[in-house]
Amino acid sequence: MSRQLHLGAFLMATGHHIAAWRHPSVPRGAGVDIAHYRALARLAEAACFDLLFIADSVAAAEGPQAARMARSDLFEPLTLLAALSGVTERIGLVATVTTSYHEPYSVARAFASLDQLSAGRAGWNLVTSDAAAEAGNFGRDSHLGHAERYVRASEFQQVVNGLWDSWADDAFVRDQASGQYYRADGVRALDHRGEHFAVRGPLNVPRSPQGRPVLVQAGASPAGLDLAARSAEVVFTAQPDLASAQAFYGDLKRRVAAAGRSPDSLKIMPGVYVTVAATAAEARTKEAELRELVDPQVGIALLGRMLGNFDLSGYPPDGPLPELPLTDSGQQSRQRLLTDLARRENLSLAQLGRRIAGGRGHLSLVGTASEVADVLQRWFEQGAADGFNLMAPLLPSGLADIVQHLVPELQRRGLFRKAYQGRTLREHLGLAQPANPHFT
């Protein structure tokens, strides 16, 4: 079979468009509606998606427009995916958890537990936290500086990996006759003592059915790329066009090789915001319908957050994007991307806010399945992506559109599976099962 692309269903409660919750098709309270998420999970699994992807923030929405956004009433990702593990059988379950305000033992354990619950379908999207609102919930007045965040993240990841390797795959013999529960030579304490953490181990969960849960990352700064090159297995990224995506893809694959790994051991999956319908006109109508629902001040507030937690409410909506300092709060790469876009197209603040209200800087595609698939195929075949994390404008209807129109088109083209071949997330992604280096 030819090379296959990978698809993630990036689920954001009401949908990715900032005004999605105002659309009459979206259930009210979707963020804490398990029936809603169950239906989404089943829909994505029926279409053979590789994984569900859940973003996270450890704070409620902040700022002047917070009360007009659907961002403060959400499930916690690990409990959500644990609940979904029982109503799905094959699809991968990727939860975002920050390294900035948790303990590695707890994070290693929760993902190991999810992995056991789901028989090998867990993935961890490792992020660092850059928002003051999050810092304030964990005893800090401000978030850690960018460099320190990544030093901590790197050590955190090493500890988690070490804990996941606490047990030999065959350590638990559970011999009822002799009374031996595990082999004493099948377990290893970690005894880690580093700059940020001291962790003895071993973990109190057996080794993962997939060796280790899959490690996902999204950082695009040099420190983030460096960490990804050494350790990530999937990278989620925001790329606005083919050339940028190719440059990113090539650079990261080179870094992976330079770190001594096979370039194919890391899959690059840009986020793509997709509005698809039976006809191009219908897709455009769907897009316009949502655009009408955007409150300009909400769009500008979202823009401020994406640029690095700036309050832009004092600037004229019809004026240009003001000069802003490059901060290490917010994602620097996203900040550059949006600043360039505003200058290139001479957009006002309100226009820029409305432009990002859907895809937030990710590639945004609107059209028929064939039109959308053409772009995805080009990216996939021209060195820009190994797959895509698909972002539906509305949920559930936008995902239903993707499943009804786009997925069959990708299948017809021989780019995407028609049935699951494997059982674990690692198998879906074509990632090797990592051996345990301590027990060979």
Added chain:
Amino acid sequence: MSRQLHLGAFLMATGHHIAAWRHPSVPRGAGVDIAHYRALARLAEAACFDLLFIADSVAAAEGPQAARMARSDLFEPLTLLAALSGVTERIGLVATVTTSYHEPYSVARAFASLDQLSAGRAGWNLVTSDAAAEAGNFGRDSHLGHAERYVRASEFQQVVNGLWDSWADDAFVRDQASGQYYRADGVRALDHRGEHFAVRGPLNVPRSPQGRPVLVQAGASPAGLDLAARSAEVVFTAQPDLASAQAFYGDLKRRVAAAGRSPDSLKIMPGVYVTVAATAAEARTKEAELRELVDPQVGIALLGRMLGNFDLSGYPPDGPLPELPLTDSGQQSRQRLLTDLARRENLSLAQLGRRIAGGRGHLSLVGTASEVADVLQRWFEQGAADGFNLMAPLLPSGLADIVQHLVPELQRRGLFRKAYQGRTLREHLGLAQPANPHFT
């Protein structure tokens, strides 16, 4: 209807007996077998239990006999109960989480999320950690001292409660037409700054369907009882006989009243280790069968742990319990209870180890449903208990015995419900829905 007792199903992977895992009826790897737990949850729900109760340790088993115990391959409780929320509809879901090594924002959020997933069935068993093995996994060489643990726990609990009250019950209006998602006057930052924690809030989960998740505690020291009297809604306790249980019950209810609460707002549920069968002879055979499976050194190792993490492997198994210092590691009350038992009955180390290998100091009952129910009824009617947390020797068979024999007997006596009346854990327990003091 007359006063009804409450029943918890205290699930311990393979069963409560230390040798349970060696019994041929117990599934191997039960601790990470979700099908096993699903069957248990459905069994308990069909019998109308108030709740499932999951204990926890944030470390693998330690010590010379660790490899002969089924204590190192377990699900993490919150992910486990989230998974079980989807296959149950009424039964309460109580997870143990320590205050010693977590952050209150994360704990408040995870339980709030479980509560939303389960439509109001979550409960938190608040504990402090007293084992060196746990401390070592969280950057400490030794666990916190008893007093400091409880100071931290008390502040932790206040912060969690405050976060659970972040939102008015009707804060989220989600008005699609006007664009107002929540009422700005329906949210409240916590802005807590205390000795151990600084937490801004608000929580990013709406208020609980049951006001707040139910708060369970088990501490029996003066500091633990003080915290329970102020804040607990259920207390789980180990009481070996009626007189001790009555004294404990009376003392705690007085403390609750002294704290300005109604004594009925806290339910006392002693743990009871129950071996029940159709005939007394059959029950005794079941008990003897398990006793035969106990490795004396494993029993002694368990004993050392219960007494306060002592290594007793150097003492003669047939000799007496050595004099041990009262430590603040381990549960002091448990230590006194077991020391008294050994002296009173002149038990050797091995005998004492075997004695606690099932109930670990809890009331242990063996017999027919009628015999067991007689004792429970006496405790319930004579001021010793509001209900019981039932501990089955083996799982699933021991719980199946309880459901088949004991529960119907309690129902015949009019002591226990035959059908759920309420939908939330709080309703099952007869606990009032707490109003939000900040939004009245």
